[in-house]
Amino acid sequence: MPYVLGVDVGTTRTAAAVCRLGGAGRAEPELVGLGGPGGGVATSLQLTADGAFAVGEPGDPRWTATGFARRVGDEVPVALGSELYPAEELTALLVRWVADRVADGEGEAASRIVLAHPAGWGPHAKNLVHRALRSVGLPDVTLLAEPLAAAACFGRGPVGVFSLGSHAFGAAVVRPPFDLVSWAEGVDQAAGADFDDLVFQHVRGTLGRAFTELDPDDPRTRGLHARLRRDCEAAKRVLSGTFETAIPVHLPSGAVEVPLTRARFEELVRPDVEHAVAVFERVVRGTPLEVTALVGGSARIPLISSLLPGRVVFEAAPETAVAKGAALAGRHLLLGPDDPEPIETSVLVRDDDPLLRFPVGEFSPASDEEFSAPPPRPPIDITPLDLPERRSVKRAVRGLAATGRSRDRDRAEDGR
Ligand SMILES: Nc1ncnc2c1ncn2[C@@H]1O[C@H](COP(=O)(O)OP(=O)(O)OP(=O)(O)O)[C@@H](O)[C@H]1O
Ligand SMILES: [Mg+2]
Structure with missing residues (x-):
């Protein structure tokens, strides 16, 4: 069909x-x-x-x-x-x-x-x-x-849209079907990934020297950080459905767990959430909304719907x-x-x-x-120090030629 x-x-x-x-x-x-x-x-x-x-x-x-x-x-x-x-x-x-x-x-x-x-x-x-x-x-x-x-x-009357994903926040008023009455958005406003950082800082602060004295040059420390970031993100998600959880930290001296309650998590993110809600309220001011739609993964955080005015649906x-x-x-x-x-x-x-x-x-x-005018080239050389070997691109997705430009070719053209 x-x-x-x-x-x-x-x-x-x-x-x-x-x-x-x-x-x-x-x-x-x-x-x-x-x-x-x-x-x-x-x-x-x-x-x-x-x-x-x-x-x-x-x-x-x-x-x-x-x-x-x-x-x-x-x-x-x-x-x-x-x-x-x-x-x-x-x-x-x-x-x-x-x-x-x-x-x-x-x-x-x-x-x-x-x-x-x-x-x-x-x-x-x-x-x-x-x-x-x-x-x-x-x-x-x-x-x-x-x-x-x-x-x-959502809705037939004016709809407020409060959107919070992993990196972007957006607030808008839409008059269905396709009238974007007002909007604001920004990646400067804290979103899901920033909340993960706050949880990470919480773990760091709780463990104190046991954490801060880890050798940053030890590959095991990098592994620990990467794993902990994933566990912090998972803990944040769990707290949308429950009231307490514990974050495992695999220190070289042995594994420990750092408890985190929903109340403490809300304390951590409240200033950012309140700021986002204030932006939303500015965007919707003067428009009586039928409903506010919450979208994006971070909209699952219960604190958000509790702070938004009016009828909220997601x-x-x-x-x-x-x-x-x-x-x-x-x-x-x-x-x-x-x-x-x-x-x-x-x-x-x-x-x-x-x-x-x-x-x-x-x-x-x-x-x-x-x-279609190409944007001006950046004034800086962005070549990383440790370039991996060259890979030539034969096809990008099934049967399609990729058009990536090689740095060497760019440099040759710039030097003309
Ligand atoms: N249950 C949950 N509680 C809190 N946050 C959650 C939950 N589930 C997912 N998230 C968060 O939602 C975010 C992903 O949401 P989404 O898929 O909407 O983002 P995206 O579209 O990739 O990013 P963006 O819209 O910011 O460009 C992640 O930060 C994730 O941790
Ligand atoms: Mg998104």
């Missing part, structure tokens, strides 16, 4: 959902399993020795790109060994991988793909992504601002709300609203119907050139 695919490429996690175009009545978006925990997949691309990309697999950090989706438009590309990749290319490759994987499962390609993007993306960032998507064989992806996607699943898995909303919004864009009129879904409306002009994120070929 034809379907729309919604994709949310987050800083740490990518999620996808489909919404069927056939059948009568209201269509519910369905999350698609991408092979990682909780249905999504880690937003990570590892350039393998055979020149392909492995998606979502932990590996040598020198060859692994993460967190690129929010770097689209950055002047500094992502370095993978000796290759340089603009963030939009990596994002497009990941979307292509998701689209292929879903198409394999569904037995057909999506009728339309809707990719959610940070509300702050302007025409430059959107055109970069459109071009990168075209270059991986996805010519007509609809770009939709994250709050618009998030709001698609899905059982708020980290999937944007992908699901993107799929639902895509169906809406193609077929019109499900309610109140039941719609005839057995015949797809043609794409070139003027009534279907996408109100948001539509790619306009005429404006492509206008925004």
Whole structure:
């Protein structure tokens, strides 16, 4: 059955959902399993020795790109060994991988793909992504601002969107279906990864010298830190569902456990959460909201909903709300609203119907050139000291040539 695919490429996690175009009545978006925990997949691309990309697999950090989706438009590309990749290319490759994987499962390609993007993306960032998507064989992806996607699943009146993921915070008012009334977002506002740091500091402070006197040059200390960070993140998640937990620390002298209660965790994160809530209140001021939708994995922290005003709703898995909303919004864009009129879904409306002009994120070929000027090169040499051996890229995702630029070639061109 034809379907729309919604994709949310987050800083740490990518999620996808489909919404069927056939059948009568209201269509519910369905999350698609991408092979990682909780249905999504880690937003990570590892350039393998055979020149392909492995998606979502932990590996040598020198060859692994993460967190690129929010770097689209950055002047500094992502370095993978000796290759340089603009963030939009990596994002497009990941979307292509998701689209292929879903198409394999569904037995057909999506009728339309809707990719959610940070509300702050302007025409430059959107055109970069459109071009990168075209270059991986996805010519007509609809770009939709994250709050618009998030709001698609909630309410008919003005919807407040409070979004907190691993690295980004966003607050918005959306008038369904596609009117972004006001918004604010920022990676400077503390989010999930910062809360992990606070838990880490708590453990450090509790253990005192037993922790601070560990030899930083000892590889075992680095291993201990990495493992502890993972355990701090896990403890934070546990505390959204329970009131106390203990964090294991594998000191060379023996393993110990540091207790952490929800009350103490809330004390740690309260200033950041209160700040985010204050930003949200500023953004929504003057608009009577029907409902506030909580989205993003960090929205599971109970303190957040307790501090937000008005009626607050969130899905059982708020980290999937944007992908699901993107799929639902895509169906809406193609077929019109499900309610109140039941719609005839057995015949797809043609794409070139003027009534279907996408109100948001539509790619306009005429404006492509206008925004395509390459950003100026950074004034610094970003070559790391310890470059791994060169890997040549044969293909990026199935049958597609990667276009990463080599540092050597860049230097040669700069020296012309
Ligand atoms: N039960 C939970 N309680 C608290 N935090 C949680 C819980 N589950 C997941 N998280 C946190 O949610 C974050 C991931 O959320 P999400 O998948 O929405 O982020 P993202 O989309 O990858 O990042 P971003 O939107 O910031 O770019 C992580 O920091 C994770 O620790
Ligand atoms: Mg996100």
